[in-house]
Amino acid sequence: MQIQIVQASTERDIEATFASLAQLGVGALVVLPNAFFISRREQIAALAIRHAMPTIYFQREFAAAGGLMGYGPSVPDGYRQVGIYAARILKGEQPGDLPVQQSTKFELVINLNTARVLGLDVPLQLQQLADEVIE
Numbered sequence: 001m002q003i004q005i006v007q008a009s010t011e012r013d014i015e016a017t018f019a020s021l022a023q024l025g026v027g028a029l030v031v032l033p034n035a036f037f038i039s040r041r042e043q044i045a046a047l048a049i050r051h052a053m054p055t056i057y058f059q060r061e062f063a064a065a066g067g068l069m070g071y072g073p074s075v076p077d078g079y080r081q082v083g084i085y086a087a088r089i090l091k092g093e094q095p096g097d098l099p100v101q102q103s104t105k106f107e108l109v110i111n112l113n114t115a116r117v118l119g120l121d122v123p124l125q126l127q128q129l130a131d132e133v134i135e
Helices: 011-024 035-038 041-050 060-064 075-090 113-115 124-129
Strands: 056-057 069-073 108-111 132-134
Touching: 011 035, 011 041, 041 056, 041 060, 041 113, 060 069, 060 108, 060 132, 069 075, 108 113, 108 124, 113 132
Parallel strands: 056 069, 108 132
Antiparallel strands: 069 108
16 A cells, blocks of 8 residues: 655645545545645545545534544534633642643544435444534
């Protein structure tokens, strides 16, 4: 198996990247966290479908926008943690004394509509493990 690392920083880059990945015969794609990608999630999901490229994303919102799967830290849980830390600071604790925390809650979202369009069968066991299945 070979891993191709590609980058895109403009709308045109995204389209060109998908075209080149398809030409290379890339069988699947992992989209890593990036604020620019979040703002272009509909475009990226649509291009993945157009190029018949199963793609997993770092956030549930991509699956909701038509992507195949989203797996990553729960955004609402992250905001909850921020609120807890803000309350501790407002009660007098020093920010530098608070421990660094990493996400402990992750979400798996599967879009079965997209799976069907891509001709993929998502195993029932994986569907049962998902936090959300979009049909």
